[in-house]
Amino acid sequence: MSHAAEILSQGIRRVLVSQIVLTLLTAGTAFALLGSAAALAAFYGGGVALTGTWLLGRRVSHTPETVQQGDAVNQLALYAGVLPRVIVTLALLAAGLGWLKLAPIPLIVAFGLAQLGFAINLGSTRQRPG
Numbered sequence: 851m852s853h854a855a856e857i858l859s860q861g862i863r864r865v866l867v868s869q870i871v872l873t874l875l876t877a878g879t880a881f882a883l884l885g886s887a888a889a890l891a892a893f894y895g896g897g898v899a900l901t902g903t904w905l906l907g908r909r910v911s912h913t914p915e916t917v918q919q920g921d922a923v924n925q926l927a928l929y930a931g932v933l934p935r936v937i938v939t940l941a942l943l944a945a946g947l948g949w950l951k952l953a954p955i956p957l958i959v960a961f962g963l964a965q966l967g968f969a970i971n972l973g974s975t976r977q978r979p980g
Contacts, residue, residue, distance in 0.1 A: 861971060862907035868967030869900050876960040884956065891952035892960035898942045899964030905935045 873896025881889035909931040943961070946952045 859907065859911055862903060862910060865903050865968055865971045866900060866907070868970055869896065869903060869964040872896065872963045872967050873900070873960055876956070876963050880956040880960070884953070888953050888956040891946070891954075891957040894946045894950070894952055895943075895957035895960035895962075896964040898939055898946070899961050899967070901942065902935050902939050903968070905938065906931070 873893065876896060877889045877892040880892040943957075946957055947954055
């Protein structure tokens with residue numbers, strides 16, 4: 851694994867930890883305020899966000915070194931990895947809301963807050979000049 855890919859992998863791990871913490875906090879709050887059904891929905895919503903991050907991490911770890919050197923075909927393959935993540939995320943959210951009949955508000959709030967873990971850690975994966 852290249853140095854850049856290692857930095858990205860460490861960033862993905864930090865994002866996953868942030869998302870887990872945010873999911874646990876959200877589920878705990880939902881449990882305290884709304885009960886166990888809301889906590890289950892919150893766990894599910896956070897799990898959907900974690901699944902997307904995990905899929906991203908797998909894609910990054912399997913990215914060839916030539917992407918860093920400007921190989922357009924491999925860069926296109928990396929960008930094409932977004933589509934399966936979006937499809938999986940939408941399918942899981944639809945299954946949770948439609949098929950499993952989970953409480954929508956805690957599910958979506960937990961999903962959104964777990965996604966916030968991405969924004970919190972976004973800058974930590976960038977290399978700073980110097």
